[in-house]
Amino acid sequence: MINWIKGLLVGALLLPFSFENGEDIRYFQQSTIPLTDSTDVIVSSIYDSLSNQDIYQVKTSTGTPVHYYIELQEGVCFENECRPLNILIYWNITGRYLGFELVDGEFLSKFDHEPFSPKEYEELDQLLADPFLPLGNYTFEDLVKRPDTVSQSLDGVSGATMKDVLEYIVPGAAYTTHKLWNVIHGPIQQEVIRMTERNLDSSLLNKILQSRDQSDQTWALERIAQLSDLDDSVVESLVRILLEGEHFQAYLLLKSLSIKQLESEHLQLHLFSLIGKVDFSIENMIFDKLVEAPQLHGSVVDASIPILTALSGSQLGKLLKLYSHHEVKNPEFNQALKQMVPIENSFIERQVLKFLDKQAETSD
Structure with a gap:
């Protein structure tokens, strides 16, 4: 596990970074504490009862926190159609969004089952990095007007998305954008900050x-x-x-x-x-x-x-x-x-x- 984490993030966290191959999709912002090939890291799990979620802390062998991440697993559903969403979400030690990763062939898709394009992943990465988006002010139901008849389904753009927030979502992926942004900038972020504060010297x-x-x-x-x-x-x-x-x-x-x-x-x-x-x-x-x-x-x-x-x-x-x-x-x-x-x-x-x-x- 430790070697996998290092292999993933060495160099990647020095600058905004994206990588896609046949299996893994990774997008990262700049990290405060970069990892190097010689860095020994320790991964520990902290259960957060408020979010009912394990938060993984990655730190050096000397105790310096490097970043945090969670494994988010849930269904992306709309109009009774679902597909699983399995994604790793990362936070910098200061609580800001650091990046996301999809491994083992996982991918994000839009309402028509069409996978995200590289450009759409980049757009999502940029949106998730912005803590000032108004997405926290709306529920997903607020964003989408349900049509009278079911036509298109998955990921919640089957109806007309509110015009005020169209620029803040990836087209065709309202649910995914809304869900990920609120996870990143919600209670888990505050817990991440508290964990770093406890280590602050x-x-x-x-x-x-x-x-x-x-x-x-x-x-x-x-x-x-x-x-x-x-x-x-x-x-x-x-x-x-x-x-x-x-x-x-x-x-x-x-x-x-x-x-x-x-x-x-x-x-x-x-x-x-x-x-x-x-x-x-x-x-x-x-x-x-x-x-x-x-x-x-x-x-x-x-x-x-x-x-x-x-x-x-x-x-x-x-x-x-x-x-x-x-x-x-x-x-x-x-x-x-x-x-x-x-x-x-x-x-x-x-x-x-x-x-x-x-x-x-x-x-x-």
Whole structure:
């Protein structure tokens, strides 16, 4: 079983992939954790009582989850005609759809018993990969209007399919498209996510942050707070995302950091090092996040002294607000501030003088 799994997925999960021969039909999206020829894998079965279904977890010999799959077996029926549907459905470790496989001569067919063409398999693969389709809002009966007389039968396009969802189904295969999409994006998906969350540590989180799939990165960013501490590799990945990622990802990252994690001197220093390197809105969020820290490490204040004269008026104002909040008292910083006066921006100069006056009062 293990060798069969490896033979199937080695290389296939590195990029979107499809393969058909006389017996097997396989379509896969990109996997977060790729398999290699040297990867030892373990397959274990977990019974999910909610879906009344065995979920198979594939993980490396070191315990890193790779993906999950189920063996879906049921009849595809409409108008009292049925044919068995035996298909393997795969999920990535983040819960997104990974692919499907039909083995031992299995195939998908449409209402007229005609097998899917390669183009239709590709279309199905693309539809199943889209979590935002409205197919979860309709029952199969909603999709199909039954005709007065039985004419065509299998797979549920014997009647007129709702015009609103025609673009979301493979023509002639309404039932199959609807059924598979709802299995993939239903309760089993949530159980898959829970299983990965139970295995989540800094190493796995960092692997997911390295994914080329943006939804994987978003998944990881939403769960940063589940880790009590962030190791150096994770912090470096977070810095990369703040520098290179989209604004939403930066917002989500900073929003997700916990108070406990903000105690880290290493994290504080890396966040502060981004001042002047990221855009204005992200910079503001970094200042706001450092305000939330239980305490500000002295090394952050030390790091700010050499760059004081390079800060803009807005940056300097936010820095003083941050230090006032944490009641920072650093003679070297105060001396560097004094040397900046007079300041061309009178508003900022007043803020600097106010900060220095308060420092003098508290030191008396």
